[in-house]
Amino acid sequence: MKSFFRRFMRPIIAILVIYLVFLLGPIAGLDFPIIVGRIQESPKMLVQFLIIGLANGAIVAIIALGYTMVYGIIELINFAHGDVYMIGVFTALSTLSVTGALTTNNPVHLVLGIVAALVVAMIVCASLNVAIERLAYRRLRNAPRLAALISAIGMSFIVENIGLIWAAQSWLVPSFGTTGGGAQKSFPDLLSKIMISLNLDPNLLASTGLGLRFTIKDLLVIVLASILMIGLRFFIQNTRLGKAMRATAQNRDAAKMMGINIDRVISITFLIGGGLAGAAGLMAGLYNNTAWWFMGFRVGIQAFTAAVLGGIGNITGAMLGGFLIGLLAAFSDGYMDARWTNLWVFAVLVLILIFRPTGLLGEQVGEKA
Amino acid sequence: MKAEIKLALTMGLLGGVVVFLFGGWSVTVLGILIGVFMGLSIGGRVNKKDGPRKLALQSLSTAGIAAVVFIAVSLFQNYVVAPAGGQFPSELYIVIPANLIGGLGMILFTALTAALHGLPDRQERLGKLILMVVLVIAFPFIDRITGLHWSGQIIFALIFVILGLGLNIVVGFAGLLDFGYAAFFAIGAYTTGILSSPQHHIFMNFWLVIWIALGMAALWGLILGTPTLRLRGDYLAIVTLGCGEMMPIIFRNLTNVTIKEPLTCWIIPGIMRLFNSSAATKCITIIDNLDLTAGEKGINPIGRPYLPFIGEFQSNNPIPWYFLIILLILLSVFLIRRLRDGRLGRAWMACREDQDAAVQMGIDPVHTKLTAFALGAAFSGFAGAFYAAYIRGIFPSVFEFSTSIIVLCIVVLGGMGNINGVILGGIIIMGADRLFLPALKDLLKGLMDHTILPALASNHTLQAVVAQNANPILYRYLLFGLTLVIMMALRPEGIIPSAQIRAELHADEETSAVEKAVKN
Structure with a gap:
């Protein structure tokens, strides 16, 4: 009897789970006949969702890098990271507003404004992230993990509140008719505006006649993200500091004995992570055209999911995970039901953590717990 | 002196x-x-x-x-x-x-x-x-x-005290960090809502529903607890966060539930189609377009408790509600004390301190952690049922991440693992949130309108900025965040610490004291 169970337990459970997915999945939008029907109806849309997924995935991947680098080096989930990204969106919006780029129609002015916004957002977010580490995490480095994690959650709330207050300042954030800091603010679509002012079509694939939308926004996000990722990879693999970071992540005490200034390396990790989050903030603002004080939480969870999916501590893994999560979200929005998209992201997070906590490409964290 | x-x-x-x-x-x-x-x-x-x-x-x-x-x-x-x-x-x-x-x-x-x-x-x-x-x-x-008129708000504080007491079992006693505790609160509340409201034309008695809510919350504690058992501390926290975040999404969107039996509806017809057969099978629909939770509108009105002599509890009279929640707290405290001092409670703490050593002593970690999850969740079932009846309506937005973190704040501020500390923490945090901040807002608004803003009349921009930001309610999250960060930095054991947790959190100081003694 016992051997019977041992032999057939797994397949029986598997069949049961599959049956349950078929039975209950449709409630949450996972309705295979409908999905297949929609794909057959217009295969072109699949390419479209691929583009949207890649662009959003690029943003998620950039944020995921911040999570994964910090986790790799001090084994802490920096909960505030998603909110640092939100601050990046608002910094970019405010910079554009202050430099007058929101109201001008001059393409040169617009481009310069966007470049300024990128630089300012990266600097502000990098400093914020370093400050968070200095204020909240450094003294807890040797405390139990629970303490550091609770502190990180607290920091996330603090940064969210800063965003809420920031959004309410009408002299910093143009309101476009919304009132109060709680409302979603609109982030103008400046890239299309540049193209239109140059008498070009923002949709780069318009002339192909396929009806696909591949706009200048998609191009910019994917190109900028790729540049940042390649740059980061180069930095980590080929520079002295990158080497120090890898050494610290591998074994903090040994790195210390080799003369590496641990505090400085950790600060630099936070600095880079914050800078990337700032860049992601500008990209997300230009791409999705919204700014909201609470946007950091959801995107932060998506990015953390991406980091875990790829294998936490693993830079390449975070990029891969980001693109996968972006594709999942776009696919779920398009073919399933947008209301349930977040549920599926959370489901991936939970399932990955439970069944394969090392992620797709394997985790890279130090020996010291 | x-x-x-x-x-x-x-x-x-x-x-x-x-x-x-x-x-x-x-x-x-x-x-x-x-x-x-x-x-x-x-x-x-x-x-x-x-x-x-x-x-x-x-x-x-x-x-x-x-x-x-x-x-x-x-x-x-x-x-x-x-x-x-x-x-x-x-x-x-x-x-x-x-x-x-x-x-x-x-x-x-x-x-x-x-x-x-x-x-x-x-x-x-x-x-x-x-x-x-x-x-x-x-x-x-x-x-x-x-x-x-503080009673109404104090009742809210006391609801969160029960939540804190429940979370204290999971975080304080068993040392499992749970970021999704609001999920169980939601389950308790929605069970009550579904079983005693016109939404489904079921009007069960509150005194029965509260136990069903407790049972449901405990059951879900078991279900959500089972897969998380083999996870490390921070991964466990994230999984609970994920599960906790899924709950409000689910409750928000269960507005048109249709369940069709998959074998008869797709699989057999699909195979038939593969073989170009046109034989039609009858599709079995189990549930058709059921509005389970009414989405964002929420379920209301929810039935209220009824007692002889007192009659049905009314919203304008907080006194019976107050005594009911005090009774629930007393019951919870009694049960939790018994649990803590019993075999199970000691097993929780042993697992928290050192799981490997605990296993060597013959403690079953799976059983220990699961009971912690289930019992911790059960108390939030209480709180959820009471909350639903007291408010008379439940909405998915109440049960989001911030609620979980407020409860965590209560436990951390009061002192992890200490029952009295959690009660004090609950009253302080919720008192600040529900009584102090609104009163401060009114005071500031009065001061602004009559004294400060007229004084700033010469500078219009400054006046506008001050007027816009002088609302303490805006800084609510800042307050919670600061509570967590400052408590973790300065006094991680809470206001009223439990002796073991203090020893654990100050372990390095202790060893350094020993080292000093040895050197001397």
């Missing part, structure tokens, strides 16, 4: 700040409450042999200083702040008795509580118990007579 003066000033000012916001009769209530606190805190460090009379006399000086500070702040509020905020100062026939009773009550209760510490142990405990019972019973009536 210096410490006593410090205590007197802190307590006097602390009470003063609250009086500052509420004015009127709050002096009386606060005076008595602070008297008790002061008595407890003086009593904690005196020499027991002195006897009750001497202790009472000793405490008088401290109480006197505190009362003077307190009354001074109260009068300042009444005659300076209130007019500046555009309100009329209270009439003399309120001011004089309120301040007199408040000040004298503070002195009297300080002396009384301090004196209790001089009694033999058994009598001391009995005395404290009687004092607490009298205060707790008297509170809603005093609240009603003085017209403060």
